[in-house]
Amino acid sequence: xxxxxxxxxxxxxxxxxxxxxxxxxxxxxxxxxxxxxxxxxxxxxxxxxxxxxxxxxxxxxxxxxxxxxxxxxxxxxxxxxxxxxxxxxxxxxxxxxxxxxxxxxxxxxxxxxxxxxxxxxxxxxxxxxxxxxxxxxxxxxxxxxxxxxxxxxxxxxxxxxxxxxxxxxxxxxxxxxxxxxxxxxxxxxxxxxxxxxxxxxxxxxxxxxxxxxxxxxxxxxxxxxxxxxxxxxxxxxxxxxxxxxxxxxxxxxxxxxxxxxxxxxxxxxxxxxxxxxxxxxxxxxxxxxxxxxxxxxxxxxxxxxxxxxxxxxxxxxxxxxxxxxxxxxxxxxxxxxxxxxxxxxxxxxxxxxxxxxxxxxxxxxxxxxxxxxxxxxxxxxxxxxxxxxxxxxxxxxxxxxxxxxxxxxx
Amino acid sequence: xxxxxxxxxxxxxxxxxxxxxxxxxxxxxxxxxxxxxxxxxxxxxxxxxxxxxxxxxxxxxxxxxxxxxxxxxxxxxxxxxxxxxxxxxxxxxxxxxxxxxxxxxxxxxxxxxxxxxxxxxxxxxxxxxxxxxxxxxxxxxxxxxxxxxxxxxxxxxxxxxxxxxxxxxxxxxxxxxxxxxxxxxxxxxxxxxxxxxxxxxxxxxxxxxxxxxxxxxxxxxxxxxxxxxxxxxxxxxxxxxxxxxxxxxxxxxxxxxxxxxxxxxxxxxxxxxxxxxxxxxxxxxxxxxxxxx
Numbered sequence: 001x002x003x004x005x006x007x008x009x010x011x012x013x014x015x016x017x018x019x020x021x022x023x024x025x026x027x028x029x030x031x032x033x034x035x036x037x038x039x040x041x042x043x044x045x046x047x048x049x050x051x052x053x054x055x056x057x058x059x060x061x062x063x064x065x066x067x068x069x070x071x072x073x074x075x076x077x078x079x080x081x082x083x084x085x086x087x088x089x090x091x092x093x094x095x096x097x098x099x100x101x102x103x104x105x106x107x108x109x110x111x112x113x114x115x116x117x118x119x120x121x122x123x124x125x126x127x128x129x130x131x132x133x134x135x136x137x138x139x140x141x142x143x144x145x146x147x148x149x150x151x152x153x154x155x156x157x158x159x160x161x162x163x164x165x166x167x168x169x170x171x172x173x174x175x176x177x178x179x180x181x182x183x184x185x186x187x188x189x190x191x192x193x194x195x196x197x198x199x200x201x202x203x204x205x206x207x208x209x210x211x212x213x214x215x216x217x218x219x220x221x222x223x224x225x226x227x228x229x230x231x232x233x234x235x236x237x238x239x240x241x242x243x244x245x246x247x248x249x250x251x252x253x254x255x256x257x258x259x260x261x262x263x264x265x266x267x268x269x270x271x272x273x274x275x276x277x278x279x280x281x282x283x284x285x286x287x288x289x290x291x292x293x294x295x296x297x298x299x300x301x302x303x304x305x306x307x308x309x310x311x312x313x314x315x316x317x318x319x320x321x322x323x324x325x326x327x328x329x330x331x332x333x334x335x336x337x338x339x340x341x342x343x344x345x346x347x348x349x350x351x352x353x354x355x356x357x358x359x360x361x362x363x364x365x366x367x368x369x370x371x372x373x374x375x376x377x378x379x380x381x382x383x384x385x386x387x388x389x390x391x392x393x394x395x396x397x398x399x400x401x402x403x404x405x406x407x408x409x410x
Numbered sequence: 411x412x413x414x415x416x417x418x419x420x421x422x423x424x425x426x427x428x429x430x431x432x433x434x435x436x437x438x439x440x441x442x443x444x445x446x447x448x449x450x451x452x453x454x455x456x457x458x459x460x461x462x463x464x465x466x467x468x469x470x471x472x473x474x475x476x477x478x479x480x481x482x483x484x485x486x487x488x489x490x491x492x493x494x495x496x497x498x499x500x501x502x503x504x505x506x507x508x509x510x511x512x513x514x515x516x517x518x519x520x521x522x523x524x525x526x527x528x529x530x531x532x533x534x535x536x537x538x539x540x541x542x543x544x545x546x547x548x549x550x551x552x553x554x555x556x557x558x559x560x561x562x563x564x565x566x567x568x569x570x571x572x573x574x575x576x577x578x579x580x581x582x583x584x585x586x587x588x589x590x591x592x593x594x595x596x597x598x599x600x601x602x603x604x605x606x607x608x609x610x611x612x613x614x615x616x617x618x619x620x621x622x623x624x625x626x627x628x629x630x631x632x633x634x635x636x637x638x639x640x641x642x643x644x645x646x647x648x649x650x651x652x653x654x655x656x657x658x659x660x661x662x663x664x665x666x667x668x669x670x671x672x673x674x675x676x677x678x679x680x681x682x683x684x685x686x687x688x689x690x691x692x693x694x695x696x697x698x699x700x701x702x703x
Contacts, residue, residue: 044658052526107516107519108501108504108516108519111497112497112501115497227523228497228521228523229522229523229525229526230521230522230523230526231497231519231520231521231522232518232519232520232521233516233518233519233520234517234518235515235516235517235518237456237515237517238454238517238518238658241656242656242658245654245655245656246651246655246656248654249650249651249653249654249655250647250650250651252650252654253646253647253648253649253650253651254647256646256647256650257643257646257647260639260642260643260646261643264639296658296659297586297589297659297662300651300655300659300662300663303647303651304593304644304647304648304666306647307640307643307644307645307646307647307648308597308600308640308644310640310643311600311636311640311643314636314639314640314643315604315636318633318635318636318639322632340611343607344603344604344607344608347552347603347607348599348600348601348603348604348607349600350548351545351548351549351596351599351600351603352596352597352599352600354541354544354545354548354596355541355544355545355592355593355595355596355599356596358537358540358541358544358592359537359541359589359592359593361537362533362534362536362537362540363533363537363585363588363589363592367585367586367588367589370586370589370593371589374593374596
């Protein structure tokens with residue numbers, strides 16, 4: 001029974017050590033290990049761009065909701081061509097668009113490519129450009145009332161209609177390529193001459209697909225001016241450097257904390273060291289599970305939370321020492337220490353949590369990650385501090401084999 | 411046991427000696443606001459060879475950007491801060507640097523429009539106010555209103571010391587600074603609450619004859635080891651980040667270090683004593699039922 005308690009502690013130690021080792025230490029050939037590979041790295045850690053664009057009014061085109069939609073469609077199309085993974089494109093407010101792209105070699109070139117106006121052209125099979133976006137006045141998706149099939153209706157302006165009539169008359173049976181930014185969007189066949197300036201493109205799977213093409217055509221027909229409101233690019237070199245440096249710094253800081261705890265608090269210090277390793281693993285697990293993106297500020301928040309997480313242990317151990325000095329037995333001192341420390345830990349953590357939540361709600365994007373890791377850290381530290389540390393101390397005290405006061409007190 | 415609480419006017423004085431110059435600096439020249447708040451652009455490049463500020467400045471002058479701030483870090487890395495410029499100007503500047511100074515890699519290129527900067531500043535102030543109010547409400551609920559007030563005095567103390575030092579030494583502040591100040595508030599309130607918790611407990615157990623002054627003093631000593639040890643562990647991490655963590659968030663870590671020292675000080679030497687003074691000087695307010703947990 002007594003030996004059983006020590007055994008349990010040993011099992012906890014082995015499990016904790018194993019889990020954290022496989023979580024942090026890369027194992028070749030096992031794709032889901034380590035855990036750290038499952039955590040998305042933010043733009044500032046692997047290089048990338050964060051741009052806030054705003055559609056602005058020009059003489060030619062107004063920044064209408066449709067204009068913003070067209071810009072988003074066009075940006076999506078362009079970004080897809082970069083072949084990057086998981087780009088973020090989202091609308092903010094009425095006329096702002098946030099674009100985030102990670103892992104690009106030349107982020108500034110990407111920004112340049114993104115904001116140039118869309119260039120739409122129509123080319124015959126021999127590659128001659130016969131019409132451009134300037135000739136097109138509108139493009140709308142619709143369901144054909146007769147065939148019930150989705151289609152895109154093009155409307156040419158008077159000049160475009162004239163050219164279009166000539167081109168279609170001369171190229172019946174051949175194809176007219178539609179290119180956006182030099183990239184082929186569609187290659188419909190000219191079935192008959194169209195003299196009235198209204199063209200119909202058919203053959204879509206769904207109305208949604210027709211809508212996508214119509215939006216892209218309109219973005220070339222009515223180019224929107226996009227202004228950069230905010231741009232943050234980080235080269236891949238700086239990102240890798242930041243990651244490496246913060247991991248090294250974190251490891252050293254972490255080591256110093258563990259060493260201090262063991263030297264100052266002895267056996268309980270050792271217990272808290274185990275708790276802290278479990279804490280770090282759990283936080284990373286939660287981040288991976290929620291698919292959170294770890295930014296540099298997020299890493300700093302995580303590392304800082306290690307320093308703060310140990311606070312719960314320190315409060316408890318100080319109480320434990322007080323209780324032991326009054327001559328209590330080890331087992332009752334452990335219980336009393338936890339009971340008295342609990343309120344202080346709860347109140348202290350709730351207020352910090354309030355600060356973290358407010359930070360998360362109000363803070364600008366780049367420090368949201370910091371607030372998130374800080375908040376998750378506080379919650380998990382309550383668990384490791386109040387549950388895991390307590391459990392291990394109980395087992396140790398209950399074993400009756402490691403109860404020399406010298407292990408707990410100076 | 412040294413009686414902290416009786417000597418409190420000296421602690422107030424020490425704090426004021428740091429806070430007052432900071433406030434004066436804040437009033438007369440404010441903060442060195444980075445592009446996050448003012449709008450502007452920040453470009454960090456690394457050249458393949460050693461370069462001088464003069465070379466870089468000569469190129470910038472050619473672009474009409476002679477008023478930019480140019481900072482060397484190491485002898486190949488250069489940080490350039492300019493006012494609000496267009497994307498085209500930005501690209502032209504980098505291109506000229508590459509042609510006229512030497513081959514370079516762009517490490518970082520940030521541009522913030524003036525509108526965004528203004529929005530950010532407003533949100534930062536809003537966040538600080540919201541956090542302060544929420545914290546007072548929580549403490550007033552869990553402890554008593556006057557302890558909430560005392561905690562806010564301590565918070566204000568830490569915020570003023572950190573912001574004041576950044577103003578005095580003209581260290582640039584960006585959006586991460588807002589996060590730092592909020593974290594400091596969280597940390598400081600944490601420390602204060604642990605002490606208030608002990609005061610609450612000791613006051614309940616104290617004999618009627620024991621002066622409140624002595625109860626507070628005893629509570630400070632009871633929690634002293636915790637106050638110092640927690641700050642020490644947090645400091646370990648901050649020192650490692652400051653010296654090894656890279657340049658990007660250095661000012662952020664510095665703010666946290668100042669805040670941790672100030673927060674430890676204020677929780678011991680300011681919060682408890684101020685509460686005592688509030689108790690003595692302010693008329694007794696009726697405490698709502700159930701205010702004590």
